[in-house]
Amino acid sequence: MAGSSSPGAPYLEVAAVIRDRIADGTWAPGDRLPSRSELGAEFGVGENVVRRAQELLITEGVLEGRAGSGTYVRPPVARRTLHRTPRSGQDWAGIAPGGFTGTWEADSTAKVPAPPAIADRLGVQPGDSCVRTVYEFLTKRQPVMLVTSWEPMTITGGTVVVLPEGGPLAGAGVIARMAHLGITVARIVERLRPVQADRDQAHLLGIATGTQATLIERTHYDTSGRAVETADILVPADRWDIEYEIALSAPGT
Template sequence: MADASSPGAPYLRVAAAVRARIAEGTWVPGDRLPSRGELGREFGVGENVVRRAQELLISEGALEGRAGSGTYVREPVVRRTLHRTSLPGQGAGGIAPAGFTGTWEADSTAKVPAPPAIAARLGVEPGDLCVRTVYEFLANRQPVMLATSWEPMAITGGTVVVLPEGGPFAGTGVVARMTHLGITVTRVVEQPRPAQADRSQAHLLGIATGAQAMLIERTHYDTDGRSVETADILVPADRWNIEYAIALTPGG
């Protein structure tokens, strides 16, 4: 039996054939590939072999998967700069990068029990109820960044700002919404660390499962040092440069 990683492995032969068609212009950026079933019949292999070939080409940057649509020849990647020096009142709770010209979609769910890791960051008990908001940031109608924000309902529950993207303060950001409640946010802490996209995240972003990313754990604190919001921001490594601007005191 041939080793699956050998040059003669079926998925490598399929990947090479797809690569060749892209190189010769049979398929150009933006083209949708035939279904896995069609490709499998053409190459005389099963759909799992085609899937593995596609995953390899996605990891190489030749293809991209689009949730609910299929697999496409990837457009040239445009690297963007993620400015992490946020501005007060910036949309999407300060998650959206400064100067971001795309759009975002948000879905909030109330009364979600805080998982242990999130509870520790918010300084609440595991299982305490929160509002969880999931964001997809879009450029050219394609997701380019994901984020999940958590806020304790003990702070926002029963108020007009309970939903970050709903009501009269929709999209105004954590600082402005907390100010409405008489809470002054004075500090934001971010902890970036390397991560790999899981299957669900990769499917949304059109990247390979396990692709390199940067996970930014961000938490807002008020004047008493209480956590009022925390978020996980997932940034694909091949699409973003992350920039932190640090203000210095003259002569300090």
């Protein structure tokens, strides 16, 4: 490749040149990179080689992709703390997670067949009808976190709270909406595991496919042990620290 003496795969050489240009100030934080065709012509490689180089640098946090806009030098990103600790008098596991100060968009679809993994978490049969709600949490109009919530329609179907973001309790959270139906949420279970963002998730978040993230599988249970809602909370690992606080009772109490 012209202009580079670094050995290795062509996409690694392209990535090395881009890093060097960012380091020497040729491209500053927030700058839009030339198109893949322009870079490919300059470096003497195909657009797929440039794409692989950009995806590597997005994964490393050097670049960021913006859907429909292009690839940019990533400005320094302030890490946020996602609080997963109950707050007195609040539905702590409700819509907006603790520590989040942006906005969100929601899209609900009724009568969605439960996939096998979701059915297992909800204790229903695969294919049973659910309401699926997809949330995009945004900061400066850019998605920074995704949540997909599932509720069995055997519980909420035909009621005024069937849609989490519709009706008189729109946006009130699972606990308040279930209470409206006479159902008491007794406990919430969260299971964390590391994942890699798939193609659709990465596209929404403006990150490379395969970028590391934390998946929080959250499920609400009522007093009988029945699951009334489950959700996948996808948290990009390079943007969020996840914090749990465990309150201990004083000795003798």
